[in-house]
Amino acid sequence: MLLLNLLLQTGALLLIYQQTSGLKLRLWQLLSFIPLAGLGLWLPDYGIYLMALVLFYLYGLPAFKDRQYLALFFSLYTVSFFSLIGNILDSLAALAPIYNILEFIIIPVPVLLNLVFLKVANPNFRLLHAAYELPVKAMLQVINSVLALLLVAEFSSYFLQALDRDFSALRYVISGIFFAVMALLLLYITMKIRLMQADQIKELRRAQLAQLTTYTQQIEGMYNEIHEVRHDLGNVLVSLQDSIANQDLPAITQIYNNVIAKYGQPLQNSKFNLTHLSNLKIPALKSLLSAKIISALGLNIATSVEIEAPVVDCYVELVDYLRILSIFLDNAIEANASVADPQLNIAFIAYDQPQQLVVIIDNTTDQTDLNINQIFKPKVSTKTGDHGLGLAIVKELLDRHPNLMLQTTCQDGRFRQVLTSTPLGGIPSL
Structure with a gap:
């Protein structure tokens, strides 16, 4: 007994x-x-x-x-x-x-x-x-x-x-x-x-408000730019209508070459990628991403964003998830500082069956000899002064969440992070 x-x-x-x-x-x-x-x-x-x-x-x-x-x-x-x-x-x-x-x-x-x-x-x-x-x-x-x-x-x-x-x-x-x-x-x-x-x-919330303010200012700038283009094109169309009525082909050609063609460039600008963020249904995540994109654009980094399906859940504690993405994006922006043709590509892919969210952050880099197994250790960094702690923090956060998986590659002048999250109990897969 x-x-x-x-x-x-x-x-x-x-x-x-x-x-x-x-x-x-x-x-x-x-x-x-x-x-x-x-x-x-x-x-x-x-x-x-x-x-x-x-x-x-x-x-x-x-x-x-x-x-x-x-x-x-x-x-x-x-x-x-x-x-x-x-x-x-x-x-x-x-x-x-x-x-x-x-x-x-x-x-x-x-x-x-x-x-x-x-x-x-x-x-x-x-x-x-x-x-x-x-x-x-x-x-x-x-x-x-x-x-x-x-x-x-x-x-x-x-x-x-x-x-x-x-x-x-x-x-x-x-x-x-x-x-x-x-x-x-x-x-x-x-x-x-x-x-x-x-x-x-x-x-x-303080950080989210600051990011949201920046995001709002950028949206307002985009709206003003589109409004200006719309106003100018309205005047051009009137002139074009008169030229067509008079069958003045040289005038039509001149209007197209000097006016209409150039308006295609502003609308092709990468800052209009911010409109893709509408599929991000997590406000804090949208604010963070918009702030980082605006920061990249301010440094003349060609930035693209793909979010085809609505993203409603990241499946882990939001504070930790934002911290990981913030470190990844900061590193990606900094890695582009010394690249001749800087590029940053961001993609969010949400799957239903099985439920998982895959985030891909791909950027150009001038590093060709990175040891992937070493960069996640404390004070091991590609930055000067050996002061990098960001990826070591990421490693700690990943260890705390078994439903997070990270795949890191660096080859041919491109550094890629693929972060996969699933509901707790799920098995992350790529």
Whole structure:
């Protein structure tokens, strides 16, 4: 019976860890917890928790890209939450005459309570991964210290109760205090993450407004230019009508060569590609793309945009998606700076079956010896001064989203990025 109890506790710990961290442990990692339950037969009451804490930390460290404070947070949170809630429920169940039955029934309760907390509070723990540097790292240090102290105090109560049975009554009070501290800590984490989200959204909206302003000004310029052409052509048509009526062929030829033919050039200008953005149904994405296109046109880069089908979803967190595309487009524009005939081609291809969005960014470059495997590493760059971090950030963002796939090629003076996104659970394909 004890072994079954330990196996159930181990399973509950695994569920809470995966619910909270978002990690899906591999089969061999899950199987490694089975011997842990067996060792619990010979270890103290808190022994299984300490070993689970170590395993969660070791398995989480590579998954969180060596963000040790974040890996430690999810480990401490899992063990302290399960231990605290389980201890309170176990103490209450011990008062009932059917404790032998209740001790098995209460084991999944912490899992359900954690699920309720995640659904109701909805803390975006992924944001802690994305914004790991200060002040997040400092915040995690404080939170981890509090959780560690809670665990030490909780485990000490096990030891004291084993020495003195009269300690049980006091342990109820201590558990109540620990529960209040844990609740306040969860409230603090939730509020802190929401404030970070609000700041992120505010910054995104500010950037979107600036891009939208630029986009609107460009559209107004296009409208004025078209209106001017329309007005001039109206006058030309009157002159042309008179020449046709008089069958004055030299005058007709002169009007065509000197007036009408030249008006084809403004309408062929690549800035009119902005009209293709109407198929982008994501306002923030449209604003970003329009701003980058206008920037490229201002540098006399021949720019083309193809968006044949409506784009309504990018299938990943929008902030991360915009960040990736912004880095790609900035790099493409910069790569054209030293090219004799600069070109930038952008295409959005939305598929229904299977659902996926493919973005192709193709640009000219004077680089002929790029090592594709190296450019995504931190401080490895084709820019002067070895200060490039953009593609390293892209690599981190791609690692965070399994439904994103990137294909990068560089040959014959052209650099191409193909980014494919699918609904979560789908398999990106090119």
